[in-house]
Amino acid sequence: MKKKFFRIILVLLFACLLFSCAKEYDEHFYGQRNIEGQENVGSGDFASAGEIISFPRKGGDDFLISAIESAKNRIWIEIYTFTKNEKIFQALLDAKNRGVDVQVLLEGNVYGTPAINNQARKILRENHISVKYTDNNRYVFTHAKFWLIDEDYYISTGNWTRSFFTKNREYIYRGSDESTRKFLEKIFQVDFAHKGFSQLSEIPPQIVMSPINSRHQIEKFINETNDEILIYVQTVTDLNIINLLQKLDNNGKKVIVCTADNEGNRAVFETSGLDWILATEPYLHAKIMLRDDGNIFLGSENFTTNSLDNNREMGILLGNRLDIFQKIREDFRKHCGS
Incomplete structure (x- = not known):
């Protein structure tokens, strides 16, 4: 009788896991993958009064330190890699000591150098700054690079490393429009709490975020090319993306791809x-992508399958910003010879 009773209990528990608990389990592990964008996502142009900051540049970290030093209420950082920088660490500590809410979210398993963020995490924790590693059960990598300082937000192509400030070709978009800022606040909070986000209708049309809608947004951007598109991206290996670019090229559109000289691209x-x-x-x-109608994509997303479908990534679409378009277009010309 007792054995039969325990068997019944085990069956009921299994049924709970299989059915009642399935929604939570699937969201934690798979819920955000393969959720393609819908028609209301990515529609319309977005123009913000923000600015572009380009790298490498002399005194590359000065602008960031200045922004941290001027913070009055909050500094929330979600970034893939944060290596030792005494001036930035001190600026964050000073901000905390004057009452600013400082929170930092780092990737705990960086590709190729899994312990690279350990030192930053240790220094921040020793100074009682709230710091966490990201949820690797939910995303392969949290490769996003964005932060909020008071009412401004920053979406970056690069990490907080010496190479970012002094050696790499990188861009940051700094803005303050309410729709983007509030959405980034929400994403930072759910990522910091290791929770999921899949409310597609709440994503502003200018946002490009993996794993939910990056593929949809980027493929849509490519497909809507009239005459010319420039791809200015570190790594491009996703076959769907390459096929779309080839289709444009075969249809007489001008397609120029400029990437880093790395093994994946050479292949x-x-x-x-x-x-x-x-x-x-x-x-x-x-x-970065530049389209002949003046539209711009800027974000953390490489055009790889993992980046688009499995990582947490963050990017933005910009329209009606000829100044930004021309600045990046000139960088492209000088860097890529086209």
């Missing part, structure tokens, strides 16, 4: 049939 560029440049110095770490 595909010769056989792609595309006008493809492997850039040299400065090292191309940016993730």
Whole structure:
């Protein structure tokens, strides 16, 4: 009788896990993958009064330290890699000591250098700054690079490393529009709490976020090319993306791809049939698209399957900003010779 009773209990527990608890389990592990964007996502142009900051530049970290030093209420940082920088650490500590809410979210398993963020985490914790590693059960990597300082937000192509400030080709978009800022606040909070987010209707049309809608947004951006598109991205290996670019090229559109000279790109560029440049110095770490109608994509997303479908990534679409378009277009010309 007792054995039968325990068997019944085990069956009921299994049923709970299989049915009642399935929604929570699936969201934690798989819920955000394969959720493609819908028609209301990515529609319309977005223009913000923000600014672009380009790298490498002399005194590269000065602008960031200045922003931290001027913070009055909060500094929330979600970034893939944060290596030792005494001036930035001190600025964050000073901000905390004057009552600013400082929170930092770091990737705990960086590809190729899994312990690279340990030192930053240790220093921040020793100074009683709230710091966490990201949820690797939910995302392969949290490769996003964004932060909020008071009412401003920053979406970056690069990390807080010496190479970012002084050696790489990178860009940051700084803005303050309410829709983007409030959305980034929400994403930072759910990521910091290791919770999921899949409310597609709440994503502003300018946001490009993996794993929910990056593929949809980026493929849509490519497909809507009228005459010319420039791809200025560190790594491009996703076959769907390459096929879309080839289709444009075959239809007489001008497609120029400029990437870093790395192993992944070298494996595909010769056989792609595309006008493809492997850039040299400065090292191309940016993730940018420029379309002939003046629209711009800027974000953390490489055009790889993992980046688009499995990581947490963050990017933004910009329209009606000829000044930003022309600045990046000139960088592209000088860097890629086209």
